Amino acid sequence: MIMQNKINKLLCIILLLSASSCQKYLDITPDGRMSMDEVWSSNTTAAAYLNYAYEPMLLSQGGTQYYWHAFLESCTDLFHDSHASDPLALISNGWYQGTLSPTYDPTTIGDNKPTLDVFWSGIRRCNVFLMNVDKAVFNDPREKIRLKAEAIVLRAYYYMELSRKYGPMPILKEPLPIDVDFSTLKRPAMQDVAGFVNESWLAVKDVPEFPWRLLNATEKGRMTKAVMLLVRARVQALSASPLWNPNHEAEKWALAKNYASEGLQLLSSNGYELYHDATLGEKSFEEYFLTPSDLGAAPRDKETILENSNLNAFYGSGFPSYINGFPQRPDAIKAGSCPTQELVDAFDMKATGLPAIDPLNRYQDAGHLNPNYVNQSGYDPLNPYVGRDPRFYATVLYNGAYSPGTGITLQTYVGGASEIRKRDVSYSPTGYYLRKYINQNSPPHQSPGTPWKRMRFAEFYLLLAEAENELNGPNQNVYLALKPVRDRAHMPNIKSAITSKEEARAYIQKEWTTEFALEEQRFWNVRRWKILDQTDKLVTGMQITKTGTNSFTYQRVPVFERKSWEARFLIFPIPNIEIAIYGAAWQNPGW
DSSP: OOHHHOOOOOSSSSOOOOOOOOGGTTTTOOSSSOOOOOOOOSHHHHHHHHHHHHHHHHTTOOGGTTTTTTGGGGTTTOOOOOOTOOOHHHHHHHHHTTOBBBBBOGGGGGGOOHHHHHHHHHHHHHHHHHGGGGSSSOSSEEEEHHHHHHHHHHHHHHHHHHHHHOOOOOOOOOOOTTTTGGGGOOOOOHHHHHHHHHHHHHHHHTOSOOSSOOOSGGGGOOOHHHHHHHHHHHHHHHSTTTTTTTTTHHHHHHHHHHHHHHHHHHHHHHHHHOOTTTGGGGGGHHHHHSOOOOOOOOOOOSSSEOOOOOOTTTTTTTTTTTTTTTTTTTTTOOEEEEEEEHHHTOOTTTTTTTSOOOSSBBBHHHHSSSSSSSSSSSSOSSSSTTBBBBHHHHHHEEETTTTTTTTTEESTTTTTTTTOTTTOOTTTSSSSEEEEOOOOTSOOTTOOOOOOOEEEOOOOOHHHHHHHHHHOOOOOOHOOOOOOOHHHTTTTOOOSSOOHHHHHHHHHHEEEHHHTTTTTTTHHHHTTTTOOOSSSSSSEEEEEEEEEOOOOOEEEEEEEOOOSSSGGGGGGOOOOOHHHHHGGGGTTTTO
16 A cells, blocks of 8 residues: 655755755755655655655646636636736736736746746656665565656656646756756757657556556545556647647647547546446536546546545635635625636537537627627527537526526526626626536535546547647548547537538637636647637626516627737746746747
8 A cells, every 4th residue: 555644845845956955955855854865764754755746746736726716717718707806816817917927927826836846846856756766675566666657657747737837848857966057958849848758658558556547535646547648648739739839740740649549548448438427418527527536446437537636625626616606695705717708609509519609710800799600500699598518507607597506596687696797706707607616506505515627538539639630630530539528418529511620620629618618728728729819818708688577688798808818928937036047048938
């Protein structure tokens, strides 16, 4: 059994690439009292050191861990934080105002710290562990083998996080000496990082002691072969995408396709599949996000690859219903991350399977107030919430939606109990409220919480569809890749009359939106796709006026113009404190 005891923090966090690293701490263990030689004297303390290497991962778990209990997706066109006008709501207000700089990162305020030095420290700890663990004598040799594989995958995971936020970073397989000349370190190409991640997979894929999935709750959050395969597929897709592949080199997309396809095949053969409960039908998608994964040899949840482990309900492993609620609920503190009209527009019509709005040319105007509706889709602008993709009803609370836990029917129309109010944090500025991850069946003043799904099997299908289209254009393989995801939602597959790669790309990007809304995919996807200037300039909402007992008029309205959409926002700046060490040449474009 892998040792699960928690370990105390170092008084001085060891940075991988920081001049502030102190020599006197390099030989001190996580509890600050043992020498490094003592750490490797037993299997117990050696295993504890790997727990220490997991600590940076716990500091960047996502979910509602961003300040103030916001989702990262609030910094995309799909959601808008009700705290937008509050200067103290640093992630939303700061992001919307374009305050990101080499000295300030609004996404790191509060308890969430996904910073450059945090990820570097995680990589260093993995390297220290891998360099020293063979010195330790384990009662069960299989435990050492598994822990070494975990460290290899955890290091690859940190490289994924580093790369998508800051760009490719030097590939280090052992700890740097204290007297290293940082100016000699060079930034590689993104494909070099993808190659290193693939090497990590090759190092663990045939290790029988390293599991495909976790079997007990005490291990939740640890690395597995499934995590490694998804990290591998993600980083290769990042390398193949326009941000890092401006010349559209086909061999990068070929690798992306192969990695996604291999991931699907290997995980399917090892018991992974999309979550579906026949008794729930089309509500399986909604139920999935309200249910913690049940770990075991034959789990009900065969989709989750990585789920948050030990953070409390306020900070990411679960979301209390009262954090993101609506004013009619007596326990609602804030509206929180509110869906935008841009998100609502992405959901198809259930009967026809057609988009309500043309995915390739969504709007006739720059302000998103005049959509290009799709003929024959079945969409009715006078009844906009009727007959949509079941994932819409699992993601968005809208006017007339029913909350069974409270017995309340939502009133978002003008004068209604949950109407649009832009300067009241309890009210939505868009006319919509969040349903996904929020258990609407929970009674007031109860916060059962729901788990944060960091990685899930469904992603492989969309990665495969995207790579197939970029490599070969729209074809039957693209539709087949998307079909399982849409089948689970009880949606017809997308139309097969798509004639161009550009149109198919828009359909696939729309599918990313509807399947993964709020899961921190949109924030990174629009960057790797280099469409930030098309998506993030503004967001809109729906103002509804009641004209009779059950009749309403609908008017799209502007909500907020944002300032974080220019090309420099595609990649985060290297903090100035690090640039002082590495040199100005390390800074990312525009900063």
